[in-house]
Amino acid sequence: MAETKPTGVIRKLQKMMTDGSISCRELTQRYLSAIEKENPGLNAYIRVTPDIAMETAARVDEKLAKGIPLAPLEGIPMTLKDNISTDGIETTCCSKILAGYTPIYDAFVWKVLKAQNAVLLGKTNMDEFAMGSSSENSCYGGSNNPYNPQYVAGGSSGGVASAVSAHLAAYGLGSDTGGSIRQPASFCGIVGLKPTYGAVSRFGLIAYASSLDQIGPITTTVEDAALVYDAICGADPMDSTCCGGEKVTPSLGGSLEGMRIGVAREYFDGIRQQDVTDALNNAIAAYEKLGARIVPLELPVLQYALPVYYILACAEAASNLGRYDGIRYGYRTSHYRTVDEMICKTRSEGFGPEVKRRILLGNYVLSSGYYDAYYKKAQNLRQNILRALEDTFTQCDVMLAPTVPMTAFPKGFTSQSQVETYLTDICTVPVNIAGLPGISIPCGADKKGLPIGMQLIANRFCEKTLLSAAYGFEQATWQQHIAPAPMGVML
Amino acid sequence: MVTKEEILKIANLSKIYVSEDELESLTHDMAQIIAFADTVNAVSAGTQEFEGISGRSNILREDEVIPSYPREEILKNVGGGEDGYFPVKKKN
Numbered sequence: 001m002a003e004t005k006p007t008g009v010i011r012k013l014q015k016m017m018t019d020g021s022i023s024c025r026e027l028t029q030r031y032l033s034a035i036e037k038e039n040p041g042l043n044a045y046i047r048v049t050p051d052i053a054m055e056t057a058a059r060v061d062e063k064l065a066k067g068i069p070l071a072p073l074e075g076i077p078m079t080l081k082d083n084i085s086t087d088g089i090e091t092t093c094c095s096k097i098l099a100g101y102t103p104i105y106d107a108f109v110w111k112v113l114k115a116q117n118a119v120l121l122g123k124t125n126m127d128e129f130a131m132g133s134s135s136e137n138s139c140y141g142g143s144n145n146p147y148n149p150q151y152v153a154g155g156s157s158g159g160v161a162s163a164v165s166a167h168l169a170a171y172g173l174g175s176d177t178g179g180s181i182r183q184p185a186s187f188c189g190i191v192g193l194k195p196t197y198g199a200v201s202r203f204g205l206i207a208y209a210s211s212l213d214q215i216g217p218i219t220t221t222v223e224d225a226a227l228v229y230d231a232i233c234g235a236d237p238m239d240s241t242c243c244g245g246e247k248v249t250p251s252l253g254g255s256l257e258g259m260r261i262g263v264a265r266e267y268f269d270g271i272r273q274q275d276v277t278d279a280l281n282n283a284i285a286a287y288e289k290l291g292a293r294i295v296p297l298e299l300p301v302l303q304y305a306l307p308v309y310y311i312l313a314c315a316e317a318a319s320n321l322g323r324y325d326g327i328r329y330g331y332r333t334s335h336y337r338t339v340d341e342m343i344c345k346t347r348s349e350g351f352g353p354e355v356k357r358r359i360l361l362g363n364y365v366l367s368s369g370y371y372d373a374y375y376k377k378a379q380n381l382r383q384n385i386l387r388a389l390e391d392t393f394t395q396c397d398v399m400l401a402p403t404v405p406m407t408a409f410p411k412g413f414t415s416q417s418q419v420e421t422y423l424t425d426i427c428t429v430p431v432n433i434a435g436l437p438g439i440s441i442p443c444g445a446d447k448k449g450l451p452i453g454m455q456l457i458a459n460r461f462c463e464k465t466l467l468s469a470a471y472g473f474e475q476a477t478w479q480q481h482i483a484p485a486p487m488g489v490m491l
Numbered sequence: 492m493v494t495k496e497e498i499l500k501i502a503n504l505s506k507i508y509v510s511e512d513e514l515e516s517l518t519h520d521m522a523q524i525i526a527f528a529d530t531v532n533a534v535s536a537g538t539q540e541f542e543g544i545s546g547r548s549n550i551l552r553e554d555e556v557i558p559s560y561p562r563e564e565i566l567k568n569v570g571g572g573e574d575g576y577f578p579v580k581k582k583n
Contacts, residue, residue, distance in 0.1 A: 104564045197544050211544070237552075241545070307530045318505065325506075327577050329568035339579055340506075348508040356507055357517070360498070361524055363505045377531050380538035387539075418520060419527045435544035460544075 008223035009170045010076050016491065017064060017075055024060035024075040027489075028053050028119050031077040034488045035121060035168050041149055044162035046082060046140045048122035049089060053077065056119045063117075071116035073231050078113070079169040081157050082123040083130055084215065085204035086110055089120075093206050094138035095128045097350025098330040107204025108239065109173055109215050109232045116231070121169055125159030128352045129321065130180055130208045132156050133421055134414040137354045142411065145187060146485035147450055151408040154184030160218045161188040167488025171219045171228055175205055177212045178309055179403075179428025182440035185218055186403035186453025189442045189482045191470070192218045193225045196460045197435030199245035200229075201236035209316035210241075212309075212432040220484070222441060222471040226252055229463065248467045256472040257291035259465075262396030264297040270405045270426050279444035279452040280402055286477050287400070292469075295396045301388040302430055304381055309429040310422060311365050311378035317355075318362025324350065357418065382433055389434040393459040398469045402427050403440040403453035427455060437463050441470050445482040452482075493522045 016022045032050050039045050060075035080086065083093045085103040092098040106114060114120075127137035135158025136142035143158040145151040146166035153162035157174030161184030164172050174181040176194035185192025193216045200215045207213060217228035226249045235244035263284065271277050284294055326332035326346030333345035351359070365374035392399060404424060414421040431438035436457055443454040454473075458466035474481075484490065498518050502509045509517055566572030 101568060104560055104567070243545075243547075301536075304531055304534050307528050310524075311528050311531065327569075327579060328565075336580070342579065344506045344508050347506050351507070356505075357520060357524060359505050359507065360501050360517075360521060361528065364493075364497075364501050364521075364525065365528065367501065367504065373532060374528055377534075377538070379541040381531060381534060381536070383539045383541045384536055386544065417523075419523050422524075422527065 008221045008227060009219070010073065010224045010227050013076055013170060013491065014070060014074070017060070018070065024057040024064065024119070025054060027075070028057040028077055030489050031121055031168065038166055038168055038487050042144045042146060042153070042162050042166055042168075043141055044124055044143050044153070044159045044166065044168060045079070045122045046094065046125045046138070046159065047090060049120055052089070053119050053121050056117050060117050060119070072227055073113060074117045075119060076170045077119040077121050079121050079124045079160055079163050079172040080110060081126050081160050081172070081174045083126060083175055083206040084110055084173060085206065086120070086123070089123065091123065091206070093129045094126050094140055095350065095352065095355065096139045096331055097324050097346070101330040103204070105204060108201035108236045110204065112232060112234070124163050124172060127156035127158070128355050129206070129317070130156040130175055130177055131317070131354050131358055132414065133179070133183060133424055134409055135159060135184075136411070136414055137352055139352060144411075145408050145450070146487060147189060148448070151410055151450060152187065152413070154187035154408060156180040157218060158184045161185055161190060161192070164188070164218050164220060165190050166485050167490050171217055171224055173215055173228070173232070174218050175213055175215050176432065177208050177313060178432050179425050181216050181218060182403050182428050182438055182453070182455060183425070186440045187408040187451065189451030189485070190218060190220050191222055191225045191439065191441050192216065193229060193439045194431060194437060195229060195233065195463060196245060196437040198241050198243050199233045199437070199461065199463065201234070201239040201242040203236055203238035207320040209313040210320065211316060212313055222467060222474045223249075223252060225439065226467050226471070229467075245461055245463055248463050251464045251468060252471045254468050255291065256287065256469065259292040259398070259469060260295050260396040261287050261292045261469070262295045262297045262392055262399040264299040264302070264392070264399060264401065266299045266302040267401035267427055271402055272406045273446060275444070275446040276402060276406060276452050280400070280454060282480070283443045283454050283473065284400060286473060290472055290476055297392055297395065297399070299388060299392065301385045305385055305430045305433055306422060306426055308378045308381045308385065309425070309433055310361070311374050312382065314358045314362035315366050315375050316362070318359045318366065321355070321359055326350070354418070385430060386434040389430060389436060390459065397458070397465050399457040401455045401457065403455040404428070407446045407448070407450040407452055431457055436460055437466050439466055439470050441474060442481050443477075444480060493518065493525050
C-alpha cells in the first residue's frame with residue numbers, strides 16, 4: 001500500500017499557510033486566477049467576489065504573521081450555492097425573480113464560516129430554486145462537468161460540484177432537498193454530504209421544501225466533509241427544527257471490523273448502466289475485505305418514494321414561493337394596471353418553466369377535491385417510508401446504495417421529459433423523506449470516463465458512523481478512484 | 492386526465508398567467524406529471540398519520556425580545572422605498 005493516502009485539501013492548505021510555504025493572499029489569488037481561466041468553460045460560478053476574498057485573505061495573513069493559531073476552516077477558499085443568503089452580496093437562487101436581491105443578513109452557515117475567516121470566492125450556479133437535476137434550469141444556463149464539458153455537472157448544486165471538482169474552490173456548501181448535494185457530487189467524482197434533518201440550521205437558506213431541505217458540504221475528500229460538517233452543525237434558535245449534531249472529525253479512522261452494511265435490492269433494481277452495478281459490487285467486496293458484514297435487506301416501500309417526494313416537495317414549494325410578488329425585493333414587471341396584475345405578471349415573467357410546473361403541481365395537490373387523494377395520501381405514505389427505513393437500522397449500521405442509477409447526463413437530456421428526469425432521483429429522495437443523513441463518495445468511473453458515486457445512509461444523527469464508513473472505504477480503495485479533473489488549483 | 496380548464500384554474504390560484512401558446516404544452520406536461528403523482532393512489536398499503544420527522548414537538552422557551560432589521564436596510568431592495576414604505580402604483 002502506498003504511503004500517500006488521500007489527505008483532506010483543507011488541512012493540507014492550512015499547513016502550507018502555517019509553515020509559510022504560501023500566504024493566504026497568494027493562495028486566494030491562485031484560485032481567483034484559476035476561476036478566471038476555467039470558469040468560462042464550466043459556468044460553475046455565477047458571481048465571483050474577489051474583493052471580499054482578498055480582504056479576508058489579508059486578515060488571515062495578519063493572524064499568520066502574528067503567529068495566532070487558525071480556526072479549522074480559516075483562510076480556506078470556498079464557495080456557496082446561490083440560495084444561501086449572504087449579507088451585501090446578491091443572492092438570486094439563479095432565478096430572474098430574485099434578480100438584484102441583496103440580503104441584509106447572513107445565513108447561519110455563512111455567519112459561522114465568515115466568523116472564522118472562510119475565504120468566499122463567489123456564489124455558484126444551481127437549478128432555479130434548487131428545482132432540477134442538471135443545473136440547466138438556471139437563468140444563467142447550466143454548469144458543465146469538469147470530466148467532460150459535454151455532460152452536465154448535475155443538480156441542483158451543480159455549480160458547487162463543478163467548482164470543487166475542477167479545484168476552483170477547496171470546498172463548497174450546497175443544499176439537498178431530494179439529492180441536490182449527493183447527485184452532483186456523484187456526477188463530478190467528489191464527496192457530498194446531506195446531514196440529518198435538523199443537524200444544520202436552515203436559517204437564511206432560501207426555501208424550496210422546508211421539511212426536506214438541508215445544507216451540507218461538497219468536498220473532494222471525506223475528511224474535508226467531516227471538517228466542514230463539524231463547523232456548520234449546531235443548534236440555532238432561528239431554525240426551530242434545528243437541534244444540532246455531534247462533531248464527527250475526532251472519530252474518523254476507526255476499524256470497520258464487524259460493521260453491518262445493509263444492501264437493499266430495491267435500490268439496485270433501477271440501475272441503468274452495467275458499469276455502475278459493477279462499481280457498486282466492487283465497493284461491497286471492498287467493505288467485506290475491511291471486515292464489514294453485508295446484510296441483505298428488503299425495502300418495498302421505496303417503490304412509492306418518488307411520487308411521495310414530488311407531491312410533498314411541490315406542495316411545500318407552491319406555498320414557499322407564494323412570497324414572490326414583486327413588492328418587497330427582486331424583479332417587478334414594468335407595466336401593470338392593478339396590484340393583482342403586477343403580481344401575476346411579475347411571477348409569470350420571473351419564474352422559469354420548471355418552477356412554474358412545480359408550483360402548479362403543488363397547488364393542484366393542495367387544492368380542494370384533490371388534497372386527500374394526493375397531499376394527505378403522500379403525507380401518510382411518508383410515515384410508512386420513515387418507519388421502514390428506521391427499522392432497517394436495527395439490522396444494519398449503514399446502508400449502501402447507488403447515488404444515481406447512472407453517470408452524468410449529456411447536456412439537454414433533462415429538457416426532453418420531466419417525468420423521465422424525476423425518475424433519476426429514485427435513490428436519493430428516500431433519505432430526505434425520512435430526514436436521514438446520506439453521503440455520496442466516488443467509487444469508480446464508467447466506460448466514458450465519467451465518475452460513479454456510491455451512497456451511504458445512516459440513521460438520524462448517526463453522522464459519526466456514516467462518515468467513518470465512508471472514510472474507511474476512501475482510505476482503503478483510493479487507488480481505484482477516478483483521477484482528479486486536471487484543472488484549477490492543484491497543490 | 493387533466494383538462495386545459497383545470498390548468499387555467501390552478502394557474503389562476505397560483506397567480507401565474509398562461510398564454511394560449513403555452514397552454515397546450517403545459518397541459519400535456521402537467522398531465523404526465525399528475526399521472527406520475529397519481530401512482531400513490533395505486534398503493535394499497537395501510538397508512539398511518541404522519542407524525543413529523545423528529546418525533547419532537549412543543550419545545551417551549553421564554554419569550555425574548557431581539558432587535559428587528561433596520562427599515563432603511565430592508566427598503567434598499569426596492570431602491571429605498573417611499574416614506575418608509577414599499578411603493579406600489581395606485582390603480583389607474
